[in-house]
Amino acid sequence: MSMEDSREGKLTLVTTKPCFGLPTDQIPYVESGRYVAYNNEKGGVIDCLREDGIVDLDSDFRTIPEWISMKAMVSSWLVDALVYELWVASDKTAVQKIYFSDLAWPIGTILHLKQSYAAKLHLGVTSENAERIETEIYSKASLAYGALSTQLGDGSFLFGDRPSSLDALFLGHTLIALQVLPDASVLKSKLLNFSNLVKYTEKLSTELIDPSAQSAVPAWSRVPSSEGNPSTSTNKSGGFSNWSSKPKSKPKKERTEEEKKFRRRAKYFLTAQLVSVLVFLSLFGGSDAGEVDFDEGDEGIDYYD
Known part of the structure; x- marks a missing residue:
């Protein structure tokens, strides 16, 4: 199918596994007829659509110095701040629900520890400089928010009267935050x-x-205006400050004997998985110790288990 034919169709963003009222997926993609643009190719969906001649969100902006600098700021400072919040500064509740909810507990825990270590490595966080790095991350985030707020003003988009890839990046950040x-x-x-x-x-x-798919999200129109005192938006009812509040606890329903048996079996299953993971790690973690040196008849070759 030619690119001209694909332009006539409707572009559809395909994601799976909604969470926190947002569509989430490791590899979302855009499709139009037989045309597909994956987010893990050519720099992401936006670059794919531009390079393939489907749509160029940034045709009017990429020569504007302020737009370039702000996109770089969102892609670096704010991305790092969100990575720090999700994987280093907070408990694993949010990322567990997004990434690991379908996995068994031991596997999810191990993967979380691995990703947390990778995030610290990326951000350069160590036990000696943790406080300094945290201060720098939040300071840069505050500067970025201030610059973006000034640029936006009372407008609908960050630059001009239509969205660009900068709006797409920043909206993704603010929705998660x-x-x-x-x-x-x-x-x-x-x-x-x-x-x-x-x-x-x-x-x-x-x-x-689509509001119909966001049952867990309150109506945003109830967030009050805070002109002259922007921080008051955190204190009014119906605003973002209530989004993480826990619902009232419901009276516990007495479990049937069948449900009790199922829960006991589930515990046994998880315990068995934990033991298998630990055995796997212990066996492969010690594999480097199996080095054997053979005599000269083997021409100096070392063999490893």
Whole structure:
């Protein structure tokens, strides 16, 4: 199918496994007829659509110095801040629900520890510099939010009268920060200090995300105006501060004998999985110790188990 034919069709963003009221997936993609653009190819869906001649979101902006610098700032400072919040600064509740909810507990725990270590390595966090790195990350995030808030003003988009890839990147960031991070999040509190950025997120989310599929998300139109005092948006009812509040506990229903048996079997199953993982790690973790040196008849070759 030619690119001209693909332009006539409707572009559809395909994702799976909704979580926190947001569509989430490791590899989302856009399709139109037989044309497909994957997010793990050519720099992502946006670059695929541009290079393949489908649509260029940035044709009017990529020569504007301020736009270039702000996109670089979102792609670096704010990405690092979100990585730090999800994998280093907070408990694993949010990432467990997004990434590991379908996995057995021991496997999910091991993968979380692995990713947390990778995040610390990426950010350069060690036990000696942890406090300094954290201060730098949040300071850069505050500067980024301030610059974006000034650029946005009362407009609908960050530049001009239509969205660009900068809007796409920043909206993805703000949706996660506001809907996924807990109320105690430092990054979330810093974002809530800028009421125009919160309203910007509300407006675009209402327009772009199907409200019928977001049953867990309150109506964003109830977030009050906070002109002159942007931080007040965290204290009003119906705002983002209530998104992570726990629902009232329901009276416990007495389990049947069959349910009790099922729970006992589930515990045994998880225990068996944990033992198997530990045995696997112990066996392969010690495999390097199996080095055997043979005599000269083997021409100096070392064999390893």
